[in-house]
Amino acid sequence: MISVTLENVTIRYGAHTAVENLSVTFEPGAVGLLGRNGAGKSSVLKALLGLVRPVSGRMRFSDLPDGAAATEVRAHVGYMPERDAHLPQATGFEMVSLLGMLSGMPRRDAWRRTHEVLYLVGLDEQRYRPVSGYSAGMRQKVKLAAALVHDPRVLFLDEPTNGLDPGGRVEMLRLVRQLSKELGKSVVFSTHILQDVEAVCDAAIVMEKGLVVAKGSLQELTGSASREHKIAVEPKGLDLVECLREVAQVRADGEGRHAVTLRQNATLADLFGAVRCAGGVVRSLVPHRRTLEEVFLSAVATEPSPPETR
């Protein structure tokens, strides 16, 4: 597995700054790239594929020498586009094998490998049918096979579950997980569907207006509110707001429970002690974990500092 690092990367299209001073590392494993439309996700992918040249900063693939040519970089990268894309008149086999050859594979290797990846994605029975006659799910699969054919170490998947029915989506996510966990591919998973990231990725990067507004492992991101807990105490009439004033902020949830947020430097032992001092007993205490959706919404709601030109 290899990691991909961007250091102080700025991408501009004329006067428009798409990505401003971005520094981020896509660690080995599956990393979700989240962001609204126009957040700069596609620009990051373009830059990593060598399709646009950043005006400043540098990008490094851990296994490639600095300053590697774009074509060399693309030989190590598999890209699955978001849009429906296929070669006119081509069967699944022809499309995948031709793209393999364009990636530098000798014809014999490309053919053998095409059979393997089409089998892997479950298209072995349909490989000699024209792609134009494939269903939406099959087209997604053939794009994934094309991204895999030259055995890249990094995969950029742009909305891979677009247009899939629930069964197809589960199947696609299972395959992506398998690629990352079992076959050792580094996967950058760009999507709007947060559940997909939760299902597949180890980490996530949230972008907004060309800047990274949140990043880290899913555990860190969703557990970053680990100072929040749901608590139930006996007796029920105990004034928790008053007795926990020193250690936590308290909010009643209306069901006999309270949401407490520990203050800085306060610990759970302090919380238990405060309840005991007030003559109560903690009956239950459940750490509150945020969903990735909450993380995303709170991250994009935080207005990033504006870039110099926009």
Next chain:
Amino acid sequence: MNTLRYRVDSFRPVPAVRRWWPLAAREFLSLFRTRWGLAMFFLCSVPGIGRLVMLLIGFGVVRFGQMRAPLPRRGPGTLPELDPLRVEFYIDPVLDVMPGMIVVLLLSSLVTARAIARDRMTNALELYWTRGISPRAYLFAKWLGSFMLVSLLTVAVPFVLWLTAVLLADDWSLLTETAAQFGLVLTGLLLATAVWTGICILISALCSSANTAMVLWSMLLVGSSALGAVLGTLLREPWLASSISVWGAGAVIVRTVAGMPQANVYVPGAVFVLGGLIALLLLPVLRRLRLAEAIA
């Protein structure tokens, strides 16, 4: 989904400069992939087949009963385009508007004009350019494939006919008398075909739909011929007909390269029209085929 058979691969990468060949080969074979395409190719081959039959009759290989069609001998009354002993017999069908231009128009409209425009329609450019091939190599590969296909009829057919005549002739005089000039003819035909398919592929690269590209190319080829003929007649400048016409200018270049006599032509004008057209199209094409367009 299956995991069986998937294995980490290792291969010696093909150098970047050779990666366009599979794309060119695919483009070359594209017409032969469907029955419709095969039928069209056969239709376009009919003039060549007709010439072959004439040749076989002329050399007495094919005889219809007692009727004989003796090999024409050179003389004041012999039309050069009907004399297998002269190069005009082999190239006039290619360079004449009928059937030559119609054949090239059909083939190039079906293959060349659609080549890039159709890739753009199906978003195939995004797949190509995220591989190890540059837009310029892609453009070259697409042109080369189309050029090879059209050359089958504009270059290979006259060559095969001439070779047949050489082999059927009583002696080697046809070979010795026409070989040098025929070599130049083939060079001229290759050049003209390269220019015609080049203009057509550039139009294809500029258009967003295959149908638009086909219509534009047809209008350019037929329209410029018509315009040249009309202007040449109105202004009483016959050389305009062959200079303004994209087809006529190509024919002028072929005959010039082959050293064949021509009347009412202006060679620099023909070169200027074709060269100017390519330069005019090439600039916007290189802007349009940018890598950055690959991801929406």
